[in-house]
Amino acid sequence: MPGLPWLTMGKNRITIHDVAAKAGVAISSVSRVLSGHRDVSEKMREKVEAAVAQLGYEPDHLAQSLRKGATNTIGFMIRDITNPLFSIVAQSAEHELRKAGYSIILINSHGDLDAEKENFALFKRRRIDGVIASLVSEDSPYVRNTINELGAPVVLLDREVTGLNASAVICDHAQGVREATADLIKNGYKRIAFVSGRKDVFISRNRIKGYEQALSNAKIKIDEDLIRLGKFGEQFAYEQTKDLFSGKKLPNALITGGIGASTGALHALKELKIKPGADIAFVALDEWPMFDLLSSDLSSVYRDPEEMGRQSARLMLDLIAEKAPSQAVVPTIYRPRSSSKALSHA
Incomplete structure (x- = not known):
């Protein structure tokens, strides 16, 4: 036989x-x-x-890894793998890590806390040499213990968790959003709505900080009804945009936090026959070429995803080399275009 x-x-x-x-x-x-x-x-x-x-x-790399106690792999956990920005960050990080002899294991948490916890457990079983992570939440009960007990270096993407022995790549979102909001105010807008994701993560807190600073500097009272924080996905932004335009006091400008939020808001505006740059001012936080299909010449606040990837890889290699945890700050840049220009009826 x-x-x-x-x-x-x-x-x-x-x-x-x-x-x-x-x-x-x-x-x-x-x-x-x-x-x-x-x-x-x-x-x-x-x-x-x-x-x-x-x-x-x-x-036999597996046998070599077992002997050395290292696997030459880095876990890369993304909150939402459908977000084009994260794919660029991951690709950039992988390019840098590969030059140092490391490969990455890419995994998605779907914005779900339970899935995120399971992902960390998977990384621990796989004996990875480090984790780069965009966390779903910064204050969930398990986060500190899970990461501190991982037994491997951790680099956070745009997240701040106190009491955690980790490095982080942080974007200065407040700066770009402050400039964008100030420009809208200068162009005559006062009812500026803000739609973005969870308020228990650094990126949303930092963006709101810039938004509120600009309003405060202009002595414009903050209207909590214009601030809609919840989820980063398209559906949440779509629903919130529809709701913002269902009342009597309508916003005359809209800032959306993230590619998913911007896409959802633009779809809602299209259904409502409200044209950015003609009927309402619009600023997208993060850029995506596909936005041009929904609305041309969108103003935006840009953060460089390739630089985020490079910095996350550098911080990871520093931690593997047993250097102290540190933080890298990536700037944001406000890019005004026609969608935020002054309107005669602003």
């Missing part, structure tokens, strides 16, 4: 013993060459490398 493939699959695997025999050297010599040890002669290196090439030998 012929052998089953899954039973015979590993029998012809080329091993380090085969390489040593082919090169006519000791196994320890092969090991030193493959690990890049400096105490190896050029002649020895050439013999081993020639044997490796002839045999097609591939090192």
Whole structure:
């Protein structure tokens, strides 16, 4: 009876013993060459490398990882994998980490706290060397204990958690939002609505801080009914935008926090036949080329996702090298376009 493939699959695997025999050297010599040890002669290196090439030998990285106590993998946990900004951040981080010999495991938490907790448990089982994470919430009960007990370095993306031994990449959202709100006020707008995600995360708190500072500087009373915080997704922003325009005192400007929120708000405005830049001023926090299909020339507050990825990778490598946790600040830039210009009926 012929052998089953899954039973015979590993029998012809080329091993380090085969390489040593082919090169006519000791196994320890092969090991030193493959690990890049400096105490190896050029002649020895050439013999081993020639044997490796002839045999097609591939090192068993899992076995090496178990011996070293490291897996050369970094866990990258994204709150919402459908958000294009996060895909750019992850790609940039992966590019930097790959140059240092690390690969990443990308995982999505779907904006769900239970899923996020399970993801951290998965990373712990996989014995990853570090985690870069965009947390769903900063004040959920398990966060500090779970991360501190992970046994691996952690870099947070746009999150602040007190009592946590972690580094963080923080964007200065307040600066960009303050400039955007001040520009709207200068152009004659006073009823400026703000729609964004959860208020228990740094990014929303920081954005609201800039928004309220600009209103305060202009001596405009803050109207809590114009501030709608809840979820970062399209549906929440869509519903809140519809609700904002169902009352008697309508907003004449709208700031939306994040790609999902901006998309949902723009869809709602389209259904309501309200045109950004003509019937209402509009500022999107974060940019996405697809916005041009919904409304052209949108004003925006920009944060560089590639820089966020580079900084998160740098902070991770610093932690792996046992440097102290630190913080990198990425600026935000207000980019005014026609959607925030002055309207005659503002």
